[in-house]
Amino acid sequence: MKYKTLDLSFYEHEDVTVVAQKLLGKLLCTNFGGELTKGMIVETEAYSGRDDKACHANGHKKTKRNSIMFAQGGHAYVYLIYGIHHLFNVVTNREGTADAVLIRAVEPVAGIDVMMQRRGLEKPEKRLTAGPGALTKALGITTDHYGTMLNSDIIWIEEGEPLPDDRIVAATRIGVDYAGEDALKPWRYYVKENPWVSRF
DNA sequence: GTTATGATTTACT
């Protein structure tokens, strides 16, 4: 039972960094095979295809992998990194603009036992969902869900507790050193003093 | 057809 799925217009905002900040505190939900899991988003990163070397769609270069980023906001961009980990992104902006928000960490809210089972853990330790590759495994997200709309009944995002602006911290992104000066952009956002943020 | 590599995690020296 979902109670307040975000409207698709939420994702179509023209400034991807604004959407990245607004996503903090929202609930990322999945329902695969009747196993419901929910996690509050506590860490995000913004990527823009227009002017950002760190983005897979740098320079609006369209490839098979990133083509979903050019679709309208509200699609899920899931892909495999290092042959091991799945990363989950939310596509933003209008069709033809390759902007997306990477979800880096969530705080478990519902279906924690299912998440632990998927991760092979016995206790809800911090690494259950703290990290972009870890949270997708906990929530059961794979490349099968590439291109899924976020108002579907298997993956969606709900309105969460309102998050005061002074709880949001901007920082440089992680793991994109190769992008030169674009790696210095403060496009990473996380919830202040939340223990589930991947790196402090 | 072949080769290099990454928006990472984990285990080990």
Added chain:
DNA sequence: GTAAATCATAACG
């Protein structure tokens, strides 16, 4: 702190 795991995709030839 450093390195290995492991594969789809991109950039060659």
